[in-house]
Every structure is written in structure tokens, then in C-alpha cells.
Amino acid sequence: MSSDASSASSGDKSETSSVDIRGLSRTFDGRTVIDDLDLTIAKGEFVALLGHSGCGKSTLLRILAGLDDEISGEVIVPARRSAAFQSPRLMPWLRVWRNVVLGLPGRANRDRALATRYLAEVGIEERAGVWPKTLSGGEAQRVSLARALVREPELLLLDEPFGALDALTRVNAQRLVGELWQRHGCSILLVTHDVEEALLLADRVLVMDAGGIAHEVTVDLPRPRALGSPEFVSLRSRLLGWLGVHDASASETPLERISS
Amino acid sequence: MSSDASSASSGDKSETSSVDIRGLSRTFDGRTVIDDLDLTIAKGEFVALLGHSGCGKSTLLRILAGLDDEISGEVIVPARRSAAFQSPRLMPWLRVWRNVVLGLPGRANRDRALATRYLAEVGIEERAGVWPKTLSGGEAQRVSLARALVREPELLLLDEPFGALDALTRVNAQRLVGELWQRHGCSILLVTHDVEEALLLADRVLVMDAGGIAHEVTVDLPRPRALGSPEFVSLRSRLLGWLGVHDASASETPLERISS
Amino acid sequence: GGAAGAASSSPQVTLTVGDQAKSLQTLLNASGVLKGTSYKVKWAEFEGAAPLFQAVQAGAADTSYAADLPTLQAQSGGVPVKGVAALHNDGSSTGIVVQKNSSVKTVSDLKGKNVVVSSARGSIAEYLLANALQQAGLKYSDVHVQYLLPTQAQAAFTAGKIEAWATFGTYKAAVVDQGARQIVDGTGGRVSGYGFIGAADKALADQGKKAAIKDFLGRLDKALTWSGTHQDAYAQAIEKATGAKAAVAQLIVKQGYGELVPITPAVTKTVQNVADTMHGIKILDPNVNVADSVDTSLFAK
Amino acid sequence: MSVKEYAAPGAVPPKPTAQAAAPPDTRLTIRPARRARRIPRLPRAVRRAIGPVGLLVAWYLGSVTGVLPENVLASPVDVVRQAIELTSSGELPRAIAASGRRAATGFVIGAAIALALSLTAGLFRLGEDVVDASMGMFRAIPWVGLIPLFIVWFGIDETPKIALVALGVTYPLYFNIYGGIRSADSQLVEAARMLGLGRIALIRYVILPSALPGALVGLRYALSTAWLALVFGEQINADAGIGYLMSNAEQYFRTDVIVLCLAVYAILGLLCDFVVRLLSKRLLSWRASFDGDGA
């Protein structure tokens, strides 16, 4: 890994910001995916990131995770980060519970009780002892989420962590993330395709396009938030508009377009 | 593959039904995941399958696809099937377009124009010539969808094919599937976690639970369907109730539970 | 096979001559004696006696060329081969050497020592060791014999890893050159000095081949005679054919077999003694009846 | 980067000529797995014995009919007789024990070297450049040519024999472990880094498990190489061992003993294979991979 600790680099904003990105660019084989992007995430802030498929969300997360250094620009992130990737990326040769606590320091990486507690949180404690290959799609995604949550980071990077979950499981997982965030005060960057999810959870919602942050909206609704409130509905429709679903009326979900 | 053509087995219902399942069971290491399940899908019917994560939806699809024969019970399916799996399962050593037309008979498996047409349908024709490893999550899912659609099957099995897509891309992909279905008259079994998606697209919505079809509802709303119609809203709330999101009022989405 | 006369004049006969390290081939080509044969000579080259006899056994070579002991070993092992002519030298090429500062001065001093024998079990060097010990009044079991291939033993000897080495030819010459002491050599009848040209039973049964072998032996005799009178030309031929250095080539010429002799009862008796000695130390088992393992009808002087 | 507008619906080709015209109404029955319904199959062990036993029979027939001449490949009957004789005299068990000791020691040393080298080459680019190029070169050098050097360095006792085994074992293990490390899924490596695994933990929990399938292939090859290296090793001043037994028999044209040694090698090979199979089954139970058709 080519990221080095550098206390000097925590400049003027360091006391309040968790992530500082200045002029970040990333090019794949001549295709610029991230183009001179600036972004600051405050300490303890919950930021949601929306954007079309292929617009560079995962790329941005990988850079913040320190996994991609073929970049230009300046990126400052907390040392203690944790991520749930878009695909579960479980180690197939470790039992589910070992996957959850893998990488925890010291004896904790053998702490089955700890792993089981988090697996219970995502509703699959009874699968703690099996091989990952036997998990269903949603189960694997939940293990991956548990693995990200167990390590109490300062910055939590979540790449569509609820995509493969059914309605009930998803609600529970969202609530779990919300609670952990409030309890530990970490910063969260959540990539999602669900506008309502973004608005329910985040302090700020960003829309990525053309390699940068094209739109940004601060959600200063009080928590817990109600889907039906007029502010919520108008925010949703604004975001959907930015995402290209222009003809969705305030009371419609994007799907309605199918019937138009 | 252990499925043999057997014209004798197409019994009394064969003229009208596409899929016939009688008393199907599947057990993994003593855990019964599918338990004496009966299901008939008519020719040209569009069936959506809902259910909690890990309830056996993908297992059922794998059986219908002929990929799992450690079953008991009787399963009759059309010879010409096609599937988009929950994970994209692209061959990493074939360019994107080769993946799309892979397996088509004769010269068609080299027909780049055909592949590109379908890739254009899902909005990624410009990525036709790259290696799958460079695709984003949503891009890979769309390639997988294009690969399933290109072969014009009699039974199309779709396992959460829109899960990783943003709102706009998803609307377009849904429309594409709907159109192809109407044009070719194939039967479709669509696994989804999105209740609205199920209600917008399907003739019939099934809810799987405890290894069988626990609930079933026929959606005889006219197409195109409107999300806002009272029948739609009441169907949605019934389905959400079956899925365990009991306190969702008719006008709320499941997410609202977070705020309660 | 057909009638002797018809076969011997038939151009169809191909004689596959077994050879070790191109020795015969070089000699016969250099002396030019093979011109005008009525049969075709094909060479079968091998690294040592064992693979050569394997080829004879497998029917891939018609004749063999080896010292007395390897030939006896092959016959003892059931290889269908008979000696048809004997080769002779003075035995000086075989010897036992020790490190220059060794306390071993005579054969009797070897008692209780490790002695390395090259090339292998049942080689002439081993016979020399056995015979020398016997003459010195020792039992064969008074020394501890170790077997090493010559290249390996040479490396070990040079590196001082072995004290006494029963060896032969260029290997011996090389270490003696560097100061090693020879405590005994094969002269004076300590080794028989005999080698054999052998013929496969199958070849002998084929009249055409038998005639060819007979003719070949005559030419080989001439070639050996030539080598005695044209030592320099012969040495140069060896250098050219094998890449050996001049000194080595000269040594080969000097120590090589100098004449072809018929297998007379005297030869048979000498070689039988060798066989008996080796049988006595359980190196040659079963023993070979030499008189029964030769065919004296092909070569006489 | 802007999202393109999708092609108009009409652009979907109305009838892509792609699909072969299977009769539109054909339906199949998915049959429950055969094993549940047919007569139980031959047990695995029996089926795996088909090959070796078949070869044995072929050998016997070849000997009887004279296709395999007696003086080149002794008949099974002779070989069995010889086996009984050498076993009761204790020579064969002693040889196997001596060779086994050498093979085991050499194997352990070689495996340790191979692991160290392949980790160096697999984990560091510089290590790769320096080690891997040298290994490719070394491997190509015939070690029979190096035996004199071995003798100079290691003497003529046990050490050079063990060193030869170690040398023979190192290459297949090195190449396969190195190849295995380099085929580790980069996504998993990334995940592990994100989880904060240090270098040691990364090796232990990600790199080595990834390399395991390859390493087991190498192990299979290396185990038989360990025995084979002794065919040459035991020509160096040995007085026991199967290699010694065999080269000795070669010297004396004892085809029955030679073939007995070959048979012992074959049996040892089968045993080693069996061990590797067991090991693979245990160590790779996490794997979801192609395991051949039912046929």
C-alpha cells in the first residue's frame, strides 16, 4: 500500500474534516472517470453518493480506501477506515464468522462470540459456521456488511450495501447502520441507487456526474425522517431530476415512467 | 446435465403451461430449503418471485435452469431457457461482446453487431470491446442481462437483474424486459426484492417462505400500470405485509418503518 | 538366414556395432580399414558397458565391446552374448591411488580404510582391489568399499573427501598428475588386461551377420596393428572425434587395447580366474563358465 | 461522463436470427440426480483401481504373449517371487526405509526453500525480478551435471543425496506456489488490505490459501520427484535404498529386480498421490469448483 501516515498533511481543516479531496483525477486507459473532483466530509458526517451506473462511485471509494494510487490530486483520509464493497469479497477459505473478524487486531480475530453478535445484527447468526460458497446473495452481502461494521472505523465506506436485500432485511440493515453511526460518531460515505434511502439516512446527498460532484443537497430534516413529508418529497423529486428521471412527478416513484 | 428430453412427460397441462413443478424439495446438508413446492407457470406468463433473503429463490431458479439435480419431485421446463444470475458470472477471458453472444448457435457466437445491438439496449455499447474485469458493478449486471435476453428463450429466469442499477438505468432496463416479453411471448420468472417492480411488471406475484409458495396474488391491472392507483397501493401494502413489513401504511414505502 | 555364401555377398546385411564412447568408431575410421565392406556398418554408441549390453539384450546392437568383467557381468545376468575375440593391454591403466600426504603406502595399509571403487560394482578396478588385497594377504572384507562414478569420485578425490581410490584411465592419470600417489597398478597380471568383442546370440545365428562379424574382426585386427604404428595419427583422430585434449588422447592411445587376440584356452583360463575371484567375493553371482560363453570360431590368427 | 439516452425501443431487432430453431414446444423433465435412483455405483476406491490394475493385467498378458520380452521387462510372476525373497531377506524393507528417510529429509528442506523463494518472488516485484529469473535458469541446468559440485561441497555421505532430493523438490513447488500466488484474486487482496491485514496476515489468510490449489499440484509432482531424485542420488556411494537397489540390478542385468524397483516406485507414487488427494479434500473443502461430469 502506498499510503503513508503523514501528520503534516492534516492541514487547516483537519480538526473538523474527516475526508479532504482536492483536484482528484483518475484515468483508465485514457478514459477519465474522475475529473478534478473536490470533496470534504466533516467528522461524523453521513454522506450519500448517487450517480449513474459507471459514473465512478466505486472508483472514488476505492481511492478513499487506499486501494488505488494511480491518481493525481490530493486525498486525505482517516487512518482507520473500513469498507463494504459492491460485491461481498468474502475469503472463500474462511468460515463466515472468521471472515467477519478477519483483520481485527490481536486475539479478536478469533473471537467467534464477537463475530456472532454482529452476524446476529444482520440476521444470519445461524450461518456463522458455514463456508461462504453456501451463502445466498443477500446473506453474503450481509456478512460483508457485518465485516465492515465490526471494526468501528472513523470512516465507513459502503458501496451499495443493501442492494441484494429484501424489504424487511433492508429496513433492519439500514436501521443498524444508522444506529452504529449515531453511537460511534464515525463519518460514512454511502453509495446507493435508492434516492429514498439516501434521503432517509444522510446529512448530505451528492450526485456524481461527468467525473465530479455535479449536484449536492444538504438534508436538514430532523431525524427520524418521514417519507411523506413535503420537504422529503420535494428533495426526492429534485434528486430524481438530477439523475435524469425528469418526468417523475412529486408523488411518483421513478418506476412510474414505465407507464407514461 | 442430467435433464433429458422427454416428450412423454409433457402431460395434460402441456399445451398451456410452460413450467410444471410438483412436490419439489431440495435439502442442503440436512437443511430443507425448498419443501414440497408446487408451481405452474403458464405459457407467456410473467411471474415475479419475492421472498426474504435466503428463502430459496435462487435455489429454485437454479433448479429450473437445470443446474441442480439433487432434488426430489417433478420439474418440467421448456427446453429453451435462459437466465441472468444474481451475480453477473461473465467469463473474464472473453471480451464483453463475446460474453453476450457466447453460446449462440453457429456463426452467431461471433456476431459482434448482434451483441452490440443488445449492449446498446442496456446502454453500454461503448464498452463492448473491453475485458469484464474493467466493468463497474452495474455495467456487469447489464451485460449479464443482455446475455440472457439475446437468446430469445421460451422461459427467461431473472435473478434480481436490476439490483445494481441506478434509477434511470433501471427504468430503461425494466422497460426493455417488458417489451421483449410482449414481443416474444416468452414466460418470465423474475426474482426481485422490489415490490413495486414486481407489481409493475408481473401478471402474478408469488411470495416464497418456509420452502414453499406462501402467498400468491394475481395482478390483473391493465398495462401500462400506474403506481398511484388505489389497487396498486393496496396490492403493494398486502405484499409488504406478507414480507413482514407489517406496519407500512398504504401510502408508505417500507423505509418509513425506520422513522416509526 | 540363408546360405553363408549368398548372405555374405548380400549388400542387405547391416552390422550394428556396439561401442563405448566412440572408441572403436574412431579407431576404425582413422585407420581406414572399413573401406570396401560388403555389409553396412552402423554404430551404436553408449556411455558405458551397462547400457551397451542393455542394447544388445534388446536386440538393438549386434556386437559388444567391453572389458572382461563387464562382459562377464552381462553374461551372468543372462544377456545373450558370446565373446568372439579378445583384446589385450598391459593393465597399466588401472590402479589404486591415494592422496599425496596419505599414510597409506602399500596395499596392506588399506586395511580398515574406505576405498572408493569406480565405475561401479564389478568393474576392473574392483577386481584389481580384490586381487591386490588377496596378494597382500588381506580379506576383501578388511576394507570398506564405496562405489562412485568416475566423474563424481574424481571431484571427491580432488576435494580430499576420499582417501583411496581404485580407478582407471584418464581419471587416474589426472589425479596422479596433481600429485596423487599410485600404490599399485594392474600390470604384472594383477588385472587380466583382456577385453572382449562380443556377439549377440541372435547375430551369430544369422549367417550373413556372422560372416560380417568375422570380416569385421579381421579389419579390427588390422586397425589395432595400425594404431601401434601410427600412434600420433591415432591420437589426433581421437582429439578430433571426441574433443579430448592432446595429452588425454595420447594417454588413451598408450593405455588402450593394443592387439586383437583369439580366445585361446589360455585367455579363457585367465578370465575364468577373474570370474572365480569375483564370484568368491560375491560380486559375480551366478558365476560364469567362460569357456561356454565364447565362440572361438570367428577369429583366429 | 454523461449517461447516453438509450436506443429507441424499436431498435430491438424484431427477430434476431440467432437462436437455433428448436421445436418451440419441447419441454424437459429435470430428473433428480441419478445416484439417488440408479443402482449404486462402484465405490470410488474400486474405480480408481481400474487403471493400475488394468496396467498390471496388460503387463501380465504382455509377458505371457511375449509382447514384452522377458529379458527386458520381467514377468509379474518373477517380480512377485523376487519381492517375496527380498522382503523376507529384509533387503527391500531396509531399502525403502533408507530411501524414505532421505526423501523425507530432502523434501522438508526443499519445501522450505521453495516456500521462502516463492513468497519472495510472489510478494515483491524486486524479489520476482531477482529470484524468478534465476529459478528459471537454475531449473534448466541438469543437476546430473552438478553432482560433482555437490560432492565437493557435501562429501559422499548422506548430505549430497538429501541435497539432490531437496533440489528436485524445490523446482515444482516453487513454480506452482509462485504461480498460485500470482493468480490470487486481486479483489480479495484488496479486501484484506482494507481490513487492515498486515503483511504476515495477508500472506497467511489470503495469499497462501489462494496459492493452495496450485501448491497441491506442485506437491503431487514434488513428492514423486523426491523418490526419483534418489535414483541418481543413490548412485553416490550408497549401500541401501531403492535407487541403489535398482542401479545395482542394472549393473547385473537383473531385470526382475529392476522391475521390482519400478513397481515399488509405482506403489510409492500411488501412496503419495493418495495422501495428496486426502489433503486436497480436506484443505480445499471451501472451494466451489468444477469437479467433472457425472459420467
Next chain:
Amino acid sequence: MSVKEYAAPGAVPPKPTAQAAAPPDTRLTIRPARRARRIPRLPRAVRRAIGPVGLLVAWYLGSVTGVLPENVLASPVDVVRQAIELTSSGELPRAIAASGRRAATGFVIGAAIALALSLTAGLFRLGEDVVDASMGMFRAIPWVGLIPLFIVWFGIDETPKIALVALGVTYPLYFNIYGGIRSADSQLVEAARMLGLGRIALIRYVILPSALPGALVGLRYALSTAWLALVFGEQINADAGIGYLMSNAEQYFRTDVIVLCLAVYAILGLLCDFVVRLLSKRLLSWRASFDGDGA
């Protein structure tokens, strides 16, 4: 199967003692890749030459200081002199050409056999049972012991030499291709079946590409084996070839020629490796796998 109610929120451990206490405010700068900023590195070819060149230097120093005795390992100077001489006389090029022809023919035959066998064993359970067990057994049989049999079957001309090469090449290729086939991802095999790929297409588009990384490891090993087998093969009635040159030099005591042959083998090994590297780069460009740290 019913979905369990989730644990009550309070059950989340308030402070799992898991995380090491890194100072809570530590932040890092993700630095752009070094290659973009530092002095350009040594080119790859130069770095890969470090190992071989280093060994050359060690050899030279060893010869000069007497650590490597002259009569065991000739000095580089002598070897170079010999190389020039034998090259100008045409003997060395002729030897390489002769060995190369044999190695190439044998390699092609061996590779074809290995491919056929590994496909049989990899694709069919019955094939696995019969072929794989036999291969494990055959591999363990020392082929030096089989040379007499080879002579009976193939005579003493070119055929036994080529057969030896083929035999040596078959095993590493077989083991690695078979291992590769068996590590094919079952998810991809399923996908391919679903797409209606027939058996041939399955092999061509799924099984063989999956086995490719393993096969390339085997190829690397097999290519050097091809040359090495000739060290023995060319002891049987050869009059050209590097193996012949070497054993001849052994007979006549030419350590300089021996070492020259070893050097030629080493260079051939490097060349073969280079070819396999190129091939890997081309054939595996689709792969996203671990390629070592930047170090």
C-alpha cells in the same frame, strides 16, 4: 423457513474491544503512485538480469578465489573461450540444432498427450478415476529404468530420444492442466451450461481458459524438462546434441565443455522462461490478479 426477528438494537456491543487503539485523529494522505513521481526505475529487463548476472559474478569470483575448484567447475573465462571455439567450429550450433529438433518434436507429442489425458481426467469422473490414478503411478516410475524398454520399442535412433522428451513433458503438463481444469469456477461452468454451450464449446470457452494459468506454470516446467530429458536421451547412440556434447565431455574430462553445456542449458532455460512470460502476458491479460507489491 421463517425470517428471524433481528436482535434488539441494544444488543450491539457498545464498545467491542476489537479495534486497536490507533490515535483517533490520525489521518493519511493517499499518495499518487510512486512511479509517477520518483526517479524512473531500472527497466524491467535490467532488473530481471540482476539474478543471472549476479550468479555469473559469483561464479567468476568463486573460480578466481578457488572456492570453486577449477577441475570441478571451470572458470567463466575458459568457458567463454570454449564457447567461441565450438561456435566457430560449428559444433555447438549443430548440437543446439539437433537437441532443439528433438526437444521440439518431443514437446509437441508430449503436450498433445498431456492435453488429451488431462481433458479426459478433468472432464469425466470415470476418466479421472482411470487416468489420474495411473498417471500418479507412472509419474513415480523412474524413466531411466525404462530406457531398456524404450530401446526395445523404439530402437536406438531418434525415436527413443523423442519419446523420452515426450514422457518428461507429459507429466508436468498433465498435472497442471488437470489441476487447472479442476479449479475452474463452478459458477462459470453453470453459466456456460445455462447458455447452452455444448461439450466442445464448454471446453473451449470455459474449461481451457480456466486451466490456462495452471497450464502456463506447467508449460514453464515442461519446457525446461524437454531439454533436460535429452541429457539422458542423448546418451543413447547420439552423435550430436548438447546432451551428447556434455556426456562426451564427461568421458573425456573436459570440465570447460561440461560447464559450457550447463551454461547453454541455463541460457535456453532463460529463453524458454522469457517465451512463457510473453505468452502469459498476452494470454492472461484478462486476469485481475495479485501481481506483487510495488517493492
